[in-house]
Amino acid sequence: MRQESRPAPPFSYASYARGRLARVAAGTAAALVLGGAVTVTPAAAASPDECVFGNKKYEGRPWSLQRVLLDELWSQSKGRGVRVAVIDTGVDIRNEQLRDAVDVSSGANYLPAKDDKGRPVDRGKANGTTDTVGHGTKVAGIIAARPAKGTGFVGLAPEATVIPIKQNDAEGRGTTKTLVRAIDHAVAEKAHVINISQDTANAVEPDESLKRAIDRALRQKIVVVASAGNDGLGGDDKKTYPASYEGVLAVAASDRNNERAPFSQSGDFVGVAAPGVDIVSTVPLGGHCSDNGTSFSAPYVAGVAALIRAKHPDWTGPEIVAQIEQTAERSFAGHDQRVGWGVVDPVRALTDDDRPIESPDPREGLSEAEAPTAAELHLGETPQERSERYATYSLGATAVLAALIAGTAVVVRDARRRTARSKGSALE
Incomplete structure (x- = not known):
């Protein structure tokens, strides 16, 4: 049972990567030892090579976008008018694809919380555009990167607006308090969608204040999307937070074959899956890098949520979540612990939308055979x-x-x- 006297668990972004897995595991172990704190990791899984900021552009169209008929998708919506809060390590607007995508005035009233020792958390620029880690810049690009010459990469909702909220310090760490304050700030900034690419590393439930902050956001018709986590290699089903809170759309990672990525956390709380392997996105200073993790699956779904919200501004948060789950691509009836209701299908989510639904129907799209009539x-x-x-x-x-x-x-x-x-x- 969780003890009330336990220190507020710090939150940080998580990396799952070949060549870096041992270093990540060692870092997690160290964090668990220090003061008995509970770490939380934004579900990112980096590529084998270290990402270079100010990297060259990715010239082609990434596979995660090749699976989508973008012209058909954008004929329905481009996310105009929708505000997506990216609670992360900041968003670097020096990348040309994010310069016009970010609301640089949204951090004016954001006061960073202090850590468990009373020290203020360094956010860099007050408007949240300092990102020394690169994690938040990648997340923002998947959602709303603008088209640019020399690259086939673009955000799924290229006309949505990003609210950059840096709740992690320069080392990618944060606490329950900083995350709660970040969520409340997103609500104050009238976000329509909140993306949280972070999760608890050891599955210990954080302080109750985090759940209350999530509930406050949900009551404002906000769609809250969170990464499921990258601790799935062991095959254990466990809850991660805030992904497993009721009302939050938890996103697992899928590969090119629409199957669960090996590192992706499984569990009953998983809502859908989205591409999370070899994901190309924007990095600080400019250019692109490839990365892996449920950290990058979540913004893929957040982008789809932004498209739906722009097309159906009167739909509630639960209706948008149900639409994404109902239209996901799956080869089975019902829910699965590995990929939830299936791998998100952006085009179907925007075109098979005659009416809003409150919850997905496992029999939808499946025909039941009739019993033969006796002669x-x-x-x-x-x-x-x-x-x-x-x-x-x-x-x-x-x-x-x-x-x-x-x-x-x-x-x-x-x-x-x-x-x-x-x-x-x-x-x-």
Whole structure:
């Protein structure tokens, strides 16, 4: 049972990566030892190579976008007018694709909380545009990066507005208090969607204040999207926070085959899955990097939520969540612990939207076979059998009559021919 005297758990972004997994595990262990604090990791999984800020542009179209018919998607919505709060490590607007996507005035009234020792958390610039980690810049790009020359990468909602809220310090760490304050600030800034790419590393439930902050956001019709976490290699099902809070859309990571990525956390709380392997996005100073993790699956879904909200501004948060879950791509009926209701399908979510729904229907799109009807037993001749018998008699009689007529004609013809020959012989 959680003790009330336990220190507020710090929150940080998590990395899952080949070549860096051991270092991440060591860092997590150290954090658990210090003061017995509970770490929380934003679900990011980095690529094998270290990401370089100010990197070159990715010229092609990333696979996560190739799976979407973008022209059809954007004919429905581009997210205009929707505000998405990115609670993370900040968003660097020096990347040209984010310069016009970020509301730089949204941090004016944001007062950073202090850590458990009473020290203020360094946020850099007050407007949240300082990102020395790069995590938040990647998350923001997946949601709302603007089109740019020289690259096929673009955000799923390229006309949405990002509210950058830096709740982590330069080392990527934060606390329950900083996250609560960040959520409340997102509500004050009239966010329509909140993306939280962070989770508790050891599945210990944080202080109750975090749940209350989430509930305050949900009551304002805000869609709260959170990463499920990257501790799935062991195969254990466990809750992570804030993803497992009721009302939050928890997102797992899927690969190119629409299957759960090995690192993605499983559990009953998972709502949907989204691409989280080899995900290309924006980085500080400019350019792009590839990364892995549920940290980048969550903003993929947050972008879809922004598109739906722009198209259906009167829909409630639960209705938008249900729409995303209902239209997800799946090969089974119902919910699955690994990928939830399936892998998000952006186009279907925007086109199969005749009416809002409150919750997904596991039978939707599946046809149920009808039981065969037993044949009726008739002891006597049925009307149909009698009609068939009469038809057979009529057909037989017609055939006989035709044969008689034809036979008679042949006999008459032959008789006439014999008579003619006899007369001819007499004249000779």
